[in-house]
Every structure is written in C-alpha cells, then in structure tokens.
Amino acid sequence: MKNETDTNKNFINWKNTIKNYVILIIGLFIMSFGVALSVISDLGTTPISCIPNVLKYALPLSLGMITIIFNFLLIVIQVIILKSNFQQKQWMQIVVTVIFGYFIDFALYVLSPIKPVDYLSQGVLCIISCFIIALGVYIEVSSDAIVLPGEGVSLAVRYVTHIEFGKIKTAFDTSNVIIGAILSLALYGTFQGIGLGTIFAGIVVGYIIRFYRKIFEKLLNNYKM
Numbered sequence: 001m002k003n004e005t006d007t008n009k010n011f012i013n014w015k016n017t018i019k020n021y022v023i024l025i026i027g028l029f030i031m032s033f034g035v036a037l038s039v040i041s042d043l044g045t046t047p048i049s050c051i052p053n054v055l056k057y058a059l060p061l062s063l064g065m066i067t068i069i070f071n072f073l074l075i076v077i078q079v080i081i082l083k084s085n086f087q088q089k090q091w092m093q094i095v096v097t098v099i100f101g102y103f104i105d106f107a108l109y110v111l112s113p114i115k116p117v118d119y120l121s122q123g124v125l126c127i128i129s130c131f132i133i134a135l136g137v138y139i140e141v142s143s144d145a146i147v148l149p150g151e152g153v154s155l156a157v158r159y160v161t162h163i164e165f166g167k168i169k170t171a172f173d174t175s176n177v178i179i180g181a182i183l184s185l186a187l188y189g190t191f192q193g194i195g196l197g198t199i200f201a202g203i204v205v206g207y208i209i210r211f212y213r214k215i216f217e218k219l220l221n222n223y224k225m
Helices: 002-041 047-055 063-085 088-110 119-142 149-161 165-188 196-224
Strands: none
Touching: 002 047, 002 088, 002 119, 002 196, 047 063, 047 165, 047 196, 063 088, 063 149, 088 149, 119 196, 149 165, 165 196
16 A cells, blocks of 8 residues: 555656646746847847857857857856755756757747837837746746756855845846956957846846736636635
C-alpha cells in the first residue's frame, strides 16, 4: 500500500512539473513578442535585453542567438556565485534560454511587416511591448518552474548577500543599461539599440506586472466563489 501511495505522489508531481513548464513556455512565447515589438519600436528594449540588442548591430548573429549566448554567460555567473550551492535543476535554465532565444527570432520574423513611421507610432509600439513583456514575465514567474538567467543571477546574489531581491534586481537592471550604453558608445560612438524605451520599460514593467497580479488574483478569487 505504501509503494502505491508513493507512486501516486510521484505521478502527481510529474504532472504538475509538466504543467508548470507548459505555463512557463507560454509565458516565454508571449514575452518574446513583447521583446520583438520593443526592438521594432527602435526606442530601446527592456534592461535585460539591452546588451544583446546593442551587440546585434556589431555581430553577424540574430538577436535570439545573441540572447542565448548572453544568458549562458549569466548562468556561468550564477555558478561562480553559488559554487556548490548551485542546484542541479537550475541547469534547466539552458533549455529555457535556448527556447526563449528561438522564440525571439520567430517573433521578429512574424512581426517584421510592422514598420513605425514616426515617433508617435514608435511610442505606441514601445508602450504595447511593455504590457506584453509584463504579461509574459507574470506568467513566467507564476509557472513555478524555473526562472530565466537574468532573474537567476539576482536570486543567486540574494542567496549570498541576503539583500532584498527588489534592490538587487534594480541594481542588476541598472547595470545592464549602463553596460549597454558603454558598449554602444564604444562600438558606434552613439546610442544604438538603447534609448528612452529602455528607461521607460525599466520603470513601468514592474508596475504593470503588479497590476496583472491584482487583476488575475481577483479573477481567481471570484472564480472560486
């Protein structure tokens, strides 16, 4: 009887794991379209994507491929920070990163006919991209599966320093923007792939995520009633 109970528990855990990763992939798919729209707006993308977006003008690689390589680097940083405390399941970040990178290239291909013609249309695309990215991030975090390496680095620093996650994430995002700006100036002598949209996204996406959380929690509570 005990063995049967254990088997049932394992089966339930397996089903939950599959469900969580399906939700995660949906979140990544949605997020990739938000990133693609921010790139098309040409006002700068989110802080976590600004370094790959800057480098895409200098490297003969797609944005998705550069994103994969950049996130591999972030996984290495996590391993250096955590050492033996780096959990084996966190290697799944590699798979998640590859999927996300290909999703970005796919989204850019699908949305390639969209061409903003003035600052107004660029601004509209930038705002829409923030709402889409925030929805994707909300779903990603809610999946309870695995996080992208960007969040993984912040969590690793929090584990070692015990500093509040929000402060670390803000510092990490700010560092990405500063490094992106330095790379842009060094490579092109001007700001390329980074701009007001990057700063705007860095400010508003977190608030939009909290807005989504309140909406979905309210809907879930009403459903349960």
